[in-house]
Amino acid sequence: MATRKDYTKLDDVALVKCAQRSDMRAFEELVARHRDKVYARAFSMMRNEDEATDVSQEAWVKGWQRLKQFQGESSFVTWMTRIVINLCLDQLRKQKRQRAESIELLEEESGGVERQMPIVTTNPTEGLERSELRARIDRAMRQLSYEHRTVLILHEFEELEYKEIAKRMECSIGTVMSRLFYARRKMANLMASYKREEMS
Amino acid sequence: MNLELQLELQAYVDGELPARQTRRVEKLIAADPEARALVAELRATRSYLVGNEPEYSVPESREFYWSRIEREITRAEAAATGPTRQAAFHWRRWLAPLGGLAAALVLGLITLHSTDYAPLGSSLNHLAEVENASEHMGSFSFRSQAENMFVVWIYEKVEAVPTEPEPQVRPVLNDDMGVQ
């Protein structure tokens, strides 16, 4: 009788090699290990649990189908995250056709940013525990439009350059820059307002 | 400070400026307090965002989450193989006259074989036999060891619509349609 493989003891590189030989149990272990990270990226972009679940599961299916193309140029989870980002962007583009233009985008385009948002000079995160800081960042990001949130995620969390973001979002580098600028200024002002709420 | 300059300052903070432009911007920052304040704000925002991304977890159990993925992988592979899938379908039809028990037994044997290498907690780590009795409904099953629960999830089968490229529409010389 063949000995049962303990997939939990294998590292990602070994699991990927097994999965590339069509070992679905190895792939299942990869899913179990990294599902939260992939889901988290989807949720941060879609801001809807069901959509994020669907998109992240679709990403895993695509990951399985394309696994032989993965050559280890990045970590496996980074590769999977890129897949889920692209799927989220596709989904957001489809939804955009049905969504009204957000008021934030209009504000940004009208150049109202510099008039409405003063420069924040105090530290809005001072004295905050990490969990509190994360909760506030989450709260602030919910206030952003899809476009602004996406560009912020891709730049600050995925560490993509302007050119790469422009390519993925199918817009110009100039648009990326102005959206990122608005998103950051808005974040700074929101975080400052939460700090003021706390102090009052 | 106009928007163009503000975006240039942002690009400087992000390391996206070529060397010559960087030196020019650095001189500007040194001379302009408003520019300095904006750069400080952009840097501060960046510093507290990096490493503090909110964390979210999948709101489903490992087994349930995986079972849908597995089902979709299997479905996609079956659709891709085409004739093999039809052969499998005919094979099941041939078994039907032998009664549901025979089909269930075969499914059970397949299931048992599949569990030989299944790690604990795997969706295949069960000895149940599941049989779909309806052409329009499918099912997948899994076991939650933690909750001592065996689940059979029923879903409505949706026929995959083949994706074809949009047809090229020829302009029709028809006054009613208003096409010129």
Place this chain on the structure above:
Amino acid sequence: MNGIQMGRILFLGCLLTMACAPVATRAEDLKLEARLIWGTNDDTPPPQECKKLDDETAKKLTNVFKWKHYYQISKVLTNVPSRGTARIQMSKVCEIEITELQGAKVEVSLFGKGKKVNKTVENFSKGSFFTLGGDDKNDTAWFVLVTQL
């Protein structure tokens, strides 16, 4: 030892074997509880006829599925005769049929609008849960939860 003695020994051996062999005695009826449950993520309270599911069972379901709120639509207690079958009406359109098989196995068939949808044969023991489920409208879900009492 002559042939007759050998024959006696063999005959007694057979009797002994038969005596030790598992005899199909009448086992007890299977006492089961079947509940029809509705799961939703909507925070607004549902109609009054939907009773909130007990905390322990709701937690179990929450640990497996994504829905946060669970409501009991119906509950049926039934006895499945030993090696027999019981049919349970869970709702106007949903029935399940449970047959006790040999060993600890049960066969559970799901009927929707009178048509068989699914059949499962599964090891079933006290303390374990057998759950049939599926998606419902507006991103809710239905469940039939069967437990042995």
